[in-house]
Amino acid sequence: MKNIINTIKKLNKNTIITAVAIIGVIIVGVLIAKPDFSNLISSGVSAKEVAQKSVDYINNNGLSQTPATLSGEVSEESGLIKFKVKMGTNEFDSYATRDGKLLFPQVFNMGDKKTETAGSGEQKQKAAASVEKSDNPVLEAYIVARCPYGLQIQRAMSEAVKSVPDLAKYMKVMYIGSVTSDGKNITAMHGEAEAKENLRQICIREEQSNKYWEYSACQMKSSGQEVACEKSTGVDSSKLSSCMSDSSRGVAYAKKDFDLNTKYNVTGSPTMVLGNAVISEDGFGGRSADGIKSMICAGFNNQPSFCTTKLSTSPAATSFSESATSGSAAPASNSGSGCHAAQ
Secondary structure, three states: OOOHHHHOOOOOHHHHHHHHHHHOOOHHHHHHHOOOOHHHOOOOOOHHHHHHHHHHHHHHOOOOOOOEEEEEEEEEEOOEEEEEEEEOOEEEEEEEEOOOOOEEOOOOOOOOOOOOOOOOHHHHHHHHHOOOOEOOOOEEEEEOOOOHHHHHHHHHHHHHHHHOHHHHHHEEEEEOOEEOOOOOOEEOOOOHHHHHHHHHHHHHHHHOHHHHHHHHHHHOOOOOOHHHHHHHOOOOHHHHHHHHHOOOOHHHHHHHHHHHHHHOOOOOEOEEEEOOEEEOHHHHOOOOHHHHHHHHHHOEOOOOHHHHOOOOOOOEOOOOOOOOEOOOOOOOOOOOOOEOOOO
């Protein structure tokens, strides 16, 4: 086992985050809990049998929100069994010890001498080069209102707008969900309260757009403050209520968002889209005000002057929080399977 570190594979950070969200565990948790399925492994079994038992363990212990299957070839590297786990449309390299005592859903390459840090100049240049350019790019963030990490990206966007108001013209928060069979309501990942807040924010975005960022910045500070935030930010509550109760308005607006969920294969909150393609915020500095600005500026044919303005590079706080940046954020109590962990 002493050579494990030198053989650990380097993975794209967003891929790791997605895997962790789906599997429902992180590597540290696995090492502490030491999930022991060694009683399922008999002596002399093949590497493929160990891999299959590992996948069975994932399924039987609720570590995947969708059925996990063994995919591709199975091999051995420095005492570890390496295999691919497929969950939905995603595939991940995973590892297990032959004795069945340790399962590694994902691993990091700690042996690389040269790595690019999130938001490094080289990484930003590579990420920006891959973005489709236009004269008026729009960065879309697909979220659900009660996902801690959806709130994180929304907060980063809010802070960016606070520092550079012109950025508001080039960003839009979209919502993840579906319309009920009767066409009168919408659903969301974390239940009715979240669906209602999604609809509230959609109606404000569509019919009182000049109040959207003020309202969202207010409501993300503490749960249960929606009505108070409507009043303090000057939202027309009567007009808002009418929109939310009229399916030809609120639900119709929401359906347009949900149709785009399908177009971009959006399954996690947040998912960032720029230039008609899903992008990784990690390549631009992560979920910070400066990261938001960098993503938007990467989409311009000719960058506006605000692109040279340096904004906060501190990661935005997750979940409901009075703080704008991480460090004093409230714990993430609603981190459902579709919520992507902080970067």
